Structure formats: structure tokens, C-alpha cells
Amino acid sequence: MTDQVTFTEKQYLGRDYNRISVRLTMALFCFGAYFLSSNKERTAEVLVLVGIGILVGSVVMLFMVHFRTTVRNKSIIIDGLWTTRLVKIDLNSIVKVERTKYSPYLINNPVYNLHTNGKIKFYAGGKEALKLTDRDGLEYIIGTQCPDEFEQALGKEMNNY
Numbered sequence: 222m223t224d225q226v227t228f229t230e231k232q233y234l235g236r237d238y239n240r241i242s243v244r245l246t247m248a249l250f251c252f253g254a255y256f257l258s259s260n261k262e263r264t265a266e267v268l269v270l271v272g273i274g275i276l277v278g279s280v281v282m283l284f285m286v287h288f289r290t291t292v293r294n295k296s297i298i299i300d301g302l303w304t305t306r307l308v309k310i311d312l313n314s315i316v317k318v319e320r321t322k323y324s325p326y327l328i329n330n331p332v333y334n335l336h337t338n339g340k341i342k343f344y345a346g347g348k349e350a351l352k353l354t355d356r357d358g359l360e361y362i363i364g365t366q367c368p369d370e371f372e373q374a375l376g377k378e379m380n381n382y
Contacts, residue, residue: 228292228374230367232345234302235282239328248275287331287345290363292374297353299343299363301333308334308343312379314355320372323350323364351375 235241251272258265288301297310323329323344335342344350344364351371353361365371 224294226291226293227378228290228371230290230365230371232287232290232347232364232366233283234285234287234331234345235279237329237331237346241279244275244279248272248279251275288333288343290343290365290371292371292378295378297363297375299334305333310353310355310361312375314357315353315375315379316356317352317354318372318375318379319352320368321350321352321362323348323362329364 249272251268255261255265255268255272258268286302288299288305291298291300295312297312299308299310301307329344331345332342339358340360340362342362342364344362347364347366347368349368350362350364351368353363353375355361363371
């Protein structure tokens, strides 16, 4: 049994295009309200500070890893941000792997280890996900930006005995 990594993917918190556009729109609104205000008092200057704060926060979030997915040693290891717990899914208990769309909604919130209705979700960005079903009927929905590579790595690990 080797300890070789078959697949690894980092999902970043601030790289979802819908969220980026919302943050940029808010910053542009702050800058526009400042330049359109007739009197440049301290209240108008606060708008510039808020706009700069939104832009700086957005840049910081571009480099902030939300979670890392690693396939190795017949398991999927999902390691999250700061205080989140490490999640290890044993591939020997997985009976079905299917590729699916993460959600029918256009905008999705980033989640880590969200338990709802017999499903455990992991998502930061991307449109597709892999749905893993274990022997007990529990479903793991893992959002990914590289669904082909992730699915191939799972197939490779599950078939190597």
C-alpha cells in the first residue's frame, strides 16, 4: 500500500465569479456615491474607505483556501480552513460514484461539511460535483472544478486492491 497522492485540488473562498461580481458592484457603488455626493464631508469619505475595504478583502479572499481535497491510500481527505475538522472518507465503503451538477441555483454559498437530509456537502466553487453514496445510504456531494480528473482518480483508487 503506497502513500502516493492520486489527486489533489484546492478550492479557494473568493474565486467564485458570481461573488466577485457582487463585491465589485458594491465597491463601485461606494466609489460612485462618493464622487456623486455634492459635499465631500466625513460621511462621504467613509464610502471611499468602505469601497477600499471591500476591494482589499476581495483580494485577500482570492488567496484564501477554503478546503483541500486529496485522494490517497483508498480514501478522500478533505481538509478545511483553520478550525474545521479533517474529514476522511473511506473509499471501501463507497458503492456508487456519479458525476452531477452541484445545484440548480446560479449562486451557491461555500459550505464545508454541511449535513442536510442525509447528505454531506462540500463546496467552494465550480458547477459540477461528484456524488458518492456509501453502504448506509449517506451521500457525500463534493463540488469540484476538475470533475474529470477527480472521477478518474476515484476510479483508480477504488479499483486498485
